[in-house]
Amino acid sequence: MSTTATSPVPGSPREPQQGRPRSEKNHKPTVSAKPVTWKLPVTLLVLAVVAFIFFGLLGPHATAKFGISSGGDFFQLPAIEVPAFLAGIVLSVIMLGLAGYAMFLKTRNIRPPRWLPVLFTVLFVVAFLIWVVGGARTPSISLAGLIAGSVTLAVPIVFGSLSGVLCERSGVVNIAIEGQLLGGAFTAAIVASMTNNPYLGLLAAAVAGALVSMVLAVFSIRYVVNQIIVGVVLNVLISGLTGFLFSTVMQANKEMFNSPGRLPIIEIPVLSSIPVLGPILFKQSVVGYLMYVAVIVVWIGLFKTKWGLRVRSVGEHPQAADTLGIKVNATRFWNVTLGGAVAGIGGSFFTLVAIDSFTKEISGGRGFIALAAMILGRWNPIGAFFAALLFGFADNLQSIVTIIGTPVPSQFMAMLPYLVTVFAVAGLVGRSRPPAASGIPYVKG
Amino acid sequence: MSENNEPRRSAAPDPDRNPDALPPETQPAPAPEAESGAPVKDAALVTSLDTAGGAMRPSAVPVSAQSGSLPGTDDSDSVLRKIFTGNGIVTILAVLLALILGGLLIASTDKVVAATSSYFFARPTDFLAAVWSAATSSYVALFQGSVFNPRGSGVGGQFAPLMETLTIATPLITAGLGVALAFRAGLFNIGAQGQIIMAGILAAWVGFALDLPVGLHLLLVLIAGVIGGAVWGGLVGVLKARTGAHEVIVTIMFNYIALYLVRYLLDTPAFQRPGETTPISPILDPSAVYPQIFGSQYRLHIGFLLAIAATIFVSWLLNRSTIGFEFRAVGANPKAALTAGINVPRATILVMTIAGGLAGLAGVAQVAGTEKVLTDGVAATYGFDAITVALLGRSTPWGTFAAGVLFGAFRAGAVQMQIQTGTPIDIVLVVQSLIVLFIAAPPLVRAIFGLNPRKKKAATAGKSQKAAATGGAA
Numbered sequence: 001m002s003t004t005a006t007s008p009v010p011g012s013p014r015e016p017q018q019g020r021p022r023s024e025k026n027h028k029p030t031v032s033a034k035p036v037t038w039k040l041p042v043t044l045l046v047l048a049v050v051a052f053i054f055f056g057l058l059g060p061h062a063t064a065k066f067g068i069s070s071g072g073d074f075f076q077l078p079a080i081e082v083p084a085f086l087a088g089i090v091l092s093v094i095m096l097g098l099a100g101y102a103m104f105l106k107t108r109n110i111r112p113p114r115w116l117p118v119l120f121t122v123l124f125v126v127a128f129l130i131w132v133v134g135g136a137r138t139p140s141i142s143l144a145g146l147i148a149g150s151v152t153l154a155v156p157i158v159f160g161s162l163s164g165v166l167c168e169r170s171g172v173v174n175i176a177i178e179g180q181l182l183g184g185a186f187t188a189a190i191v192a193s194m195t196n197n198p199y200l201g202l203l204a205a206a207v208a209g210a211l212v213s214m215v216l217a218v219f220s221i222r223y224v225v226n227q228i229i230v231g232v233v234l235n236v237l238i239s240g241l242t243g244f245l246f247s248t249v250m251q252a253n254k255e256m257f258n259s260p261g262r263l264p265i266i267e268i269p270v271l272s273s274i275p276v277l278g279p280i281l282f283k284q285s286v287v288g289y290l291m292y293v294a295v296i297v298v299w300i301g302l303f304k305t306k307w308g309l310r311v312r313s314v315g316e317h318p319q320a321a322d323t324l325g326i327k328v329n330a331t332r333f334w335n336v337t338l339g340g341a342v343a344g345i346g347g348s349f350f351t352l353v354a355i356d357s358f359t360k361e362i363s364g365g366r367g368f369i370a371l372a373a374m375i376l377g378r379w380n381p382i383g384a385f386f387a388a389l390l391f392g393f394a395d396n397l398q399s400i401v402t403i404i405g406t407p408v409p410s411q412f413m414a415m416l417p418y419l420v421t422v423f424a425v426a427g428l429v430g431r432s433r434p435p436a437a438s439g440i441p442y443v444k445g
Numbered sequence: 446m447s448e449n450n451e452p453r454r455s456a457a458p459d460p461d462r463n464p465d466a467l468p469p470e471t472q473p474a475p476a477p478e479a480e481s482g483a484p485v486k487d488a489a490l491v492t493s494l495d496t497a498g499g500a501m502r503p504s505a506v507p508v509s510a511q512s513g514s515l516p517g518t519d520d521s522d523s524v525l526r527k528i529f530t531g532n533g534i535v536t537i538l539a540v541l542l543a544l545i546l547g548g549l550l551i552a553s554t555d556k557v558v559a560a561t562s563s564y565f566f567a568r569p570t571d572f573l574a575a576v577w578s579a580a581t582s583s584y585v586a587l588f589q590g591s592v593f594n595p596r597g598s599g600v601g602g603q604f605a606p607l608m609e610t611l612t613i614a615t616p617l618i619t620a621g622l623g624v625a626l627a628f629r630a631g632l633f634n635i636g637a638q639g640q641i642i643m644a645g646i647l648a649a650w651v652g653f654a655l656d657l658p659v660g661l662h663l664l665l666v667l668i669a670g671v672i673g674g675a676v677w678g679g680l681v682g683v684l685k686a687r688t689g690a691h692e693v694i695v696t697i698m699f700n701y702i703a704l705y706l707v708r709y710l711l712d713t714p715a716f717q718r719p720g721e722t723t724p725i726s727p728i729l730d731p732s733a734v735y736p737q738i739f740g741s742q743y744r745l746h747i748g749f750l751l752a753i754a755a756t757i758f759v760s761w762l763l764n765r766s767t768i769g770f771e772f773r774a775v776g777a778n779p780k781a782a783l784t785a786g787i788n789v790p791r792a793t794i795l796v797m798t799i800a801g802g803l804a805g806l807a808g809v810a811q812v813a814g815t816e817k818v819l820t821d822g823v824a825a826t827y828g829f830d831a832i833t834v835a836l837l838g839r840s841t842p843w844g845t846f847a848a849g850v851l852f853g854a855f856r857a858g859a860v861q862m863q864i865q866t867g868t869p870i871d872i873v874l875v876v877q878s879l880i881v882l883f884i885a886a887p888p889l890v891r892a893i894f895g896l897n898p899r900k901k902k903a904a905t906a907g908k909s910q911k912a913a914a915t916g917g918a919a
Contacts, residue, residue: 223886228633228693232832233878240874247869248554368697411709418698425690
């Protein structure tokens with residue numbers, strides 16, 4: 001009983017039942033009040049066995065080749081060649097080991113450390129990648145291109161999930177991310193076309209996203225309409241509105257209204273020619289750089305500043321926040337508006353960076369993937385960023401898989417992010433808990 | 446239920462949690478735990494009735510969406526005021542307002558309006574006339590395409606649009622019933638889209654792959670489709686009941702999974718039409734499709750009669766059956782339902798299964814009635830429209846039926862409108878979503894039309910907000 005420091009006040013009612021003595025060896029045991037469930041160990045075991053059978057025993061006897069450097073890089077590195085069969089066996093054995101470790105911890109009622117599922121996921125993805133490439137008709141792939149493409153595809157998802165984080169941390173569920181992305185994309189296209197200035201388009205996208213969000217805020221805070229209803233309906237409204245204006249205004253005069261220039265790719269000399277990392281970090285459009293800035297700023301803002309503490313308190317316990325003099329509904333209103341602006345910038349990526357024109361439904365459901373990324377990232381900007389990268393990776397791999405020709409149908413690759421999210425919300429991949437007051441309107445008095 | 450805010454706030458300064466913060470004189474010397482604990486326990490009890498002490502969220506759906514009557518309007522004294530502040534008038538005004546805004550949107554992109562606006566100050570009547578004609582001509586075309594076309598040949602031709610409206614309304618009604626039923630049990634079923642697709646897959650496969658006698662074949666198609674939808678919906682219920690996964694997220698994800706599944710299947714020899722490279726299935730056997738009600742000149746099939754039957758069934762289920770009572774109890778307050786001995790997880794799984802089955806009926810109507818073939822667009826946007834249908838119908842069975850027919854009319858008429866006046870179909874989405882937004886916020890509609898009762902304004906607004914807050918939490 002004296003081994004851990006979970007109960008600060010002796011005899012407090014929250015003390016967990018501690019029947020068995022605990023070992024206090026190398027691992028810091030995070031003893032939880034609730035009993036540790038079998039969910040995580042069992043899920044990991046199942047996945048590890050799947051990996052062992054498919055990626056290992058039934059793995060392809062070929063050599064997967066991963067190119068690292070692209071032609072113009074500062075210094076060239078040789079491509080990595082991996083024997084697919086051996087790598088599959090080794091990686092899946094490590095995964096089995098991790099699953100066994102999780103089971104061992106469970107038998108001692110110790111919550112597994114946070115790095116365990118993350119490391120497992122990374123190993124699984126690597127094993128999967130080697131398996132896919134090794135089994136392909138042309139077992140060679142440019143790793144640098146794969147990662148750079150993943151980051152590019154992840155940009156709007158990252159912005160969308162940041163919008164979700166900002167809203168939900170303050171206690172408003174934001175299902176309208178899709179609408180905010182779409183509104184941003186449309187406005188960016190039309191303003192950039194009319195002014196011949198993509199930067200003005202970027203600014204207008206942020207304003208448009210904020211306006212969409214304001215509707216959400218007004219209806220859910222002022223009129224206390226259910227936030228999910230407003231979100232769902234807003235998505236339909238924006239989809240209809242942009243579709244209508246696209247057909248009537250943009251189609252009638254494409255030169256005038258639907259030919260936004262692209263935002264230039266700004267390349268930072270020397271640094272951009274670092275293999276793999278260079279193109280990701282130092283060869284981006286303004287929107288791409290803004291993404292990194294936004295992730296860091298939102299993270300610092302939410303977790304290291306007074307403002308962030310207030311926002312989170314409003315999202316966790318609005319009554320307590322109100323008692324301390326924080327204006328709950330005003331905080332929520334401005335947070336939702338800010339979130340919309342962030343998502344709007346993400347939307348501009350579609351029309352100012354990816355393609356230089358707007359088409360109907362250009363966001364293609366990425367707002368919902370962003371929602372999933374936010375949940376998978378556990379309502380944390382950094383976590384959401386990496387979850388979005390994972391989804392971007394799956395998205396990119398899907399198109400590459402069809403090119404290099406592998407046995408995995410591309411539809412299943414496309415399905416993967418959604419399946420992962422279902423597992424995540426079902427609590428099979430660690431626990432995810434939303435802010436306590438998320439979705440609950442606050443009415444004073 | 447509406448008083449739960451006060452006790453919850455009084456529970457906030459919890460003396461148990463932090464005894465040092467209290468001044469010494471407020472702490473009675475003997476047994477401080479028991480003394481200060483009593484009021485807290487009381488408060489916690491009241492709170493827990495609504496949210497299970499925070500462990501469980503109350504109903505996901507606002508009270509206004511769960512029942513026909515809206516809170517906060519029952520204390521109006523005069524009959525006239527009741528009419529003007531009641532439900533019906535708000536619904537009508539919301540539709541009117543949405544149509545006006547839609548008309549303005551149409552007019553704003555009209556060329557004649559743009560031309561006349563340049564000399565607005567010289568001859569404003571020209572401009573206003575142009576606005577009026579742009580908006581009304583679109584709506585007249587909409588009406589002619591959905592209800593009655595005076596230029597049709599004979600009575601049959603004139604009412605052909607109405608038949609088309611009912612055909613399109615069929616999947617909207619049944620899928621809308623599925624969404625509405627889940628609403629009543631406090632669940633947000635965004636997954637009608639996926640449920641329709643899964644039903645379509647199974648129904649279509651039975652329809653074109655099996656060779657069975659007339660009658661039995663159609664029956665099996667129907668059963669297969671309903672089972673497909675029910676399993677897909679029930680799975681969400683299981684996840685919700687067993688793991689607490691939020692059904693909104695799960696259903697959205699399930700929609701995409703179903704979509705990619707149908708795309709994959711239409712790529713395999715089992716589903717793809719032989720000799721075809723596009724993802725399309727073989728045409729269903731004649732013995733596997735719904736017969737047409739009024740002969741082959743209209744597309745209206747007996748799926749519509751099944752939709753009426755489904756409405757009656759849901760009406761009976763909700764209002765007359767024990768299960769339906771349990772659903773409503775769970776929807777109103779899961780914790781109270783649990784205390785009353787209702788098996789909440791079972792009710793959750795059951796209601797999602799039935800909701801999925803109803804959406805599955807919509808899928809069958811699509812593959813066996815309207816399309817007679819499976820494509821990846823089998824669900825069109827019916828699954829998402831079903832949400833707005835259920836919201837407009839205030840989640841009552843017959844309200845959903847009426848809303849389904851209205852939106853069916855919008856959809857059918859929009860096609861005609863696009864042909865006649867060039868107004869894009871998307872305007873229907875705008876009008877539809879505006880209607881639901883306005884209906885969800887009655888104070889806004891009343892404020893716009895100046896119908897808010899003046900004397901009791903503050904009290905009523907506060908009350909209705911509070912009621913909506915307690916019901917609409919989650």
